[in-house]
């Protein structure tokens with residue numbers, strides 16, 4: 118929800134822009150820290166939002182970083198995350214990216230294939246380094262989420278399949294510059310039921326036992342991220358139930374003494390603090406469909422076009438009593454029919470110049486923006502404890 122000061126301020130700004138409510142982020146981080154058992158290590162997944170202001174606050178709360186590119190590793194280091202708090206995942210790390218991780222002695226490479234192990238060992242040998250790794254294992258657990266963000270099924274490109282593990286262990290014995298430190302799992306994103314996590318724990322317990330029987334008790338187990346948020350009700354459920362999430366692992370994960378637990382959360386930390394603010398450019402009233410054409414499009418927020426994702430759309434105009442409402446297809450200016458934020462959205466009657474907020478856009482919004490159609494760079498504005506700092 119936005120107050121009058123915010124709304125009046127937004128009116129003076131050039132749209133579209135992302136607005137980040139730093140107080141929401143602050144409260145989310147407080148609740149995350151309060152819910153996470155003291156011995157759980159949380160790495161923030163930079164891929165969700167790598168905005169420097171946001172990273173600063175997250176670092177302030179003592180989280181580590183989960184990176185999926187060399188540039189994310191650089192950004193994490195620039196922000197002040199310590200190398201020993203950085204994990205580097207990704208199915209296709211380039212040689213340069215691996216070298217960057219090696220040079221900086223990061224905590225862990227999450228390795229996704231035997232081929233990657235060979236290349237990592239070769240590069241580490243060249244550099245006279247030993248790479249700490251976690252094997253990313255594909256647990257074949259269904260996350261029951263959109264198929265584009267499901268990662269833990271055998272058909273997905275991610276991770277090592279359990280039937281390959283004997284060969285991987287034989288290979289590891291021959292790789293002198295690799296040190297096996299952990300096991301890594303990540304089954305998908307926007308997971309709104311805790312059942313897949315319960316199922317994940319069962320699989321992780323079996324796989325952990327398999328390693329223990331082979332005489333390998335790994336130092337850490339990384340359960341990835343994926344905790345989903347409430348896109349329908351961003352105001353009533355601004356912060357997810359981190360407590361319930363961690364309780365699943367407390368209850369169902371069977372650890373060997375001394376094994377550490379790591380997580381890589383992205384969306385659940387940053388999604389609700391961000392909104393995309395846009396202006397209505399034109400109204401096109403048809404017989405069956407009214408279109409509200411905005412100055413923001415799939416170039417600023419691609420999630421609806423790419424995953425048919427729902428985002429709550431709210432008018433930022435002051436409420437008028439006995440207001441007339443209409444149903445609008447809320448669309449952007451991009452030359453693609455998929456450039457639509459929502460169909461048949463019920464809104465107060467809109468006029469040119471009205472402001473709309475597309476909510477829950479703090480995760481995978483700005484980071485996935487593009488300059489397609491040679492659009493302007495996406496801009497952002499932050500609020501900090503009632504004060505508004507302009508970020509551009």
Ligand code: LLP
Nearest residue numbers: 162303306307342343344381382383384481
């Ligand atoms: N760890 C790994 C290995 C991942 O692949 C991901 C997300 C995360 C952690 C963080 O997941 P989170 O807690 O944010 O769900 N662009 C899509 C989401 C892609 C997620 C990619 N991986 C979207 O907008 O829904």
